[in-house]
Amino acid sequence: MNTKINKSYYGYIFIAPFFIGFLLIGLAPILYTFYLSLTKWDGFSDPVYVGAANYTRLIHDSFFFQTIGSTLIIWVMAIIPQILLALGLALILNERFIRGKHFFRAVFYFPHIVTPVTLGVLFSLMFDWQTGSINKVLMNIGLVDDPVNWFNNPWWSRIIVAGVICWQYFGFNLIIFIAGLQGISKEVYEAAEVDGATKPVIIRHIILPLLRPVMLFTFITSVIGGLQLFDAPLMLGDGPGNSTRTMIMYLYETAFKNFDYSYGSAIAYGIFIVVMFFTAITTLATRTKKE
Amino acid sequence: MRSGYTHTKALLYLLLAAVAFVCLVPFYSMMITSTHANSDIASRLLLWPGTELANNYERLVGSVHIWRGFFNTVFLAVTGTALSVYFAAAAGFGFSKYRFRYRGFLFLFVLGTMMIPGQLGIIGFFKVMSMLHLTDTYWPMLLQTLYDAFGIFLMRQFADASIPDEIVESARIDGCGEFRIFHRIVLPLMGPAIATLAIFTFIGKWNDFLTPMIILFDNDKQTLPVMIASVKSAFSSDFGAQYVGIAISVIPLLVFFAVMSKQIISGVAAGAVKG
16 A cells, blocks of 8 residues: 555656647647637748737638538538448347348448548549549449539539548448447347337337437537548539538638638637537537437 | 248348448449559440559659658558557556546546547647647657547556556565556556557558648658549549559558458447447
């Protein structure tokens, strides 16, 4: 007991790298970004203090609000099919009689580990108006007569971006759902089966309620992740009328392409508020449902 | 009843196979298309391998050092993963086995940092790194390995559950120093947790895009994702070269995944349930 107390300061040594790292390259940059958001800075000369000017500009910036809207639209279009698909397939793969479970899980999960940039480039090539394979398939089977100019249409552009994201992430959610399903004890199912409950009844009244904590986890992580969509949409382009430009793309383009670092910093804080707002709403919404 | 059951079963397999097809067909198409000439890619639907792979590859590597990017990424991902897992294990051990003051508060603080969106400080990060003269070096990416809140959480959970205090104490009575306890006894015992975290971290570092893109200026230092992005703009009408580029970024992962898929999937499941 005595040795434990004497040695206890060693604990600080073991946890110190995290705090040094966080202060130096986590917190300091966040605070510095806030300082920059109160200045005018082009990256070459010294930052000049301008007060809240960047934030006033942000509030009147219709581009910024458009990117919030686009991000939310793409997120909703990606998350709903993604969760339904993941849940449905998880329920199927949880059945005892299905063979080749490991194979299917591996195939469904694989798109998730491929670099989003690669997927963005791959899909932009596949959906290319004149040379893409999607149009060729559709024309070969006679579904369309002329190639469809996908990226010339705001809704097709959004559907493609959302589709790529759904395609990439459903496997991840599937694995999480399967883990959650395997956490439900076998006796619960067996008791329900003995009582003569049919499969849909078991799913609706037993499995889904017991799966709620896992659903909550998926939902909150996908809100946080979905609002920060960046790599894959960047490769797929802005879409007509900027219909697929996400918030982080706007941040990146403002700061690192147009070298308006100070306004970019204000956008970063704007995005932070938007993310916090929607995370809070999700948490509240899921909490009231629980009671 | 019996035949209805078989029908459902067949239908379910059909659904699984259809989804699997949708997951794999883009990769098949990518590999097939990379072996054809641009004129064929533009004019026909390609289903079988062609003969132009070498030519497409020559044009690609003639102007983009894609293998260089590949090995840069391997270096950064391997080093970054090793450092990240080491520091996470150390902090997880520290939080689990030492009773220091403010321990509970400090641990909550670590978890709280997970709530901060990654891009919030990115402009300040760029500025701070340039003030420290660290831009265009790998240091910023390696420094980022120092703090991994999720890793610390995972490691602490594991140490609490699977490393008894008695082992640490008996080592201490035998005259073992604190760092030796960590390196010789605790790290080996943390094997399973280290494997899980290493897989996660490796994939994350491999796919890192924004940080290298803004920190590195020299093309030969760039990582694979950034090079793939530049291939898209540099070869805007050379589809063959673009397809070869993305194939180079996918095929090694495919091999890696084929070998490790069991560990990766059970790691994801374990991490998610604990998270």
